[in-house]
Amino acid sequence: MIYNEEFETLPREALEALQLKRLQQVVQRVYHTVGFYRKIFDEAGVKPDDLKTLGDLKRLPFTTKQDLRDGYPFGLFAVPMSNVVRLHASSGTTGRSTVVGYTHRDIETWSELMARCFVAAGLTKNDIIHNAYGYGLFTGGLGAHYGAEKLGASVIPMSGGNTKRQIMILQDFGPTAICCTPSYALNLAEQGQAMGVDMRSLMLRVGIFGAEPWSDKMRDEIENTLDILALNIYGLSEIMGPGVAMECTEGREGMHVFEDHFLVETINPDTGEVLPPGERGELVFTTLTKEAFPLIRYRTRDISHIITAPCRCGRTHHRMDRVTGRSDDMLIIRGVNVFPSQIEAVLVGIQGLEPHYQLIVDRVGTLDTLEVQVEVSDALFSNADEVRVLQKIEKRINKDLKDFLGITAKIKLVEPKSLQRFEGKASRVTDKRQI
């Protein structure tokens, strides 16, 4: 089934003509309303009028995560705040978080795209959707929520956590679909079984999973333990939130990128050179219709490739394969994006700590774990040789990581010499997860 038959099945030629028209409009608009874009276009020696074909896109400079941070909080907004009706933000200490804004029409667009995702997953207004994506500054919860309402389905705004209650609702309300991270789906299945619930006999038939990398092996496991169809969704808050690309039930080989709203390119992350479709590289998105926070050639750092082969579902939009890695050091821990530099910022913000640390990421059962090993500094230890003082520091680190970054970590104080000293680029992360 297709939600917006007209736009999702536009012949490629008409779709590309629409993309060019929208691209020219958005580039004109950002050039005249966002100081940052005027500056980088001028520096690159390109004018909006130079954009004659879609191929000219590669003449435009990239936008990076650092650019967004430099513009914190509203520097890259293209409309006055009076037109912004919603704000979302990534986690982070001040200046390291990225803030995104939406106009009323942006929310409408986003809702439609999420509705398209649900319909691609085979859902209708008769479905009950259990939405376990986090509600709040994170885009997952509200994004999926508005899409479900747009479709006319019944949405249960569960948000994350409180697993026992979630299992009770899954039994009592009988939702037919669930949205959450794939690892949380496995966690629900595991805890449900432990509570003696037959998780395969619930009313659930479809799951829409995203916000963290997963594999076909995990897909099989989820499908077996919950007896559902598990589908992959892609999105990122900078571009919109969930609903940038979605798998259809017919294809299940890659996610359709909603190309009437987003232009996708693949580049070599080292050189910035545009790669031909099908080659693996970093995904770069340009928003074609966003009003409040349009982005031109935004480097996602997600590694994937584009599939141009037609899909049997009838959608003409190209597909992207599942994300298989990152071209930077961002970690995704239980669906929360976090950079080692953000953890470092939290550590140096605590008096007596030095930025000597190591991050150990693992997956225990179905859940990601993060251990932060922090060196006991001379300043800290010479002031106190008491257990409670050191334990207080551990608690403080734990609390700050939770408050600023939204992550739960195990803190381990270590002897100075147990952490490697780096010359040049430090590798502070050991990722033991086998996904």
Next chain:
Amino acid sequence: MKVEQVSVFLENKQGSLEEITRILKEANVNIRTLSLADTTDFGILRLIVNDVDTTSRVLRDKGFRVSRTTVVAVEVPDRPGGLHSILEVLARDNITVEYLYAYVEKSGENAVIIFRFDDSAAATDVLRKNSFSVLSGDKLYSF
């Protein structure tokens, strides 16, 4: 008069303690007494040694986190009620003990209790006023 104790931060892992005793042996340091406070992740080893300067230097050089803290050493007769007689006096004067450990002197007649107080000076005053034998560092290090 003050007694200095050397504290060392230890990770809970195999061989940590052995490494320290080896370093001290090689530096010809004699440990008079010690105590080890531990949690699930880490421990703090507290040492009374015959040479405080050498001990902190050699451990620091090997990359350990070391701190020197002032403690109070009190001698009491090694018999029932010995420790209690001290604590009774401290409690009466509202002196808080952070931690303590003890050992028996070579002669076997007296026990030495090592106290860590928030306020060593005030505690020493109280102990002195009540005629307890507060030991000097020199005496303690070179028993």
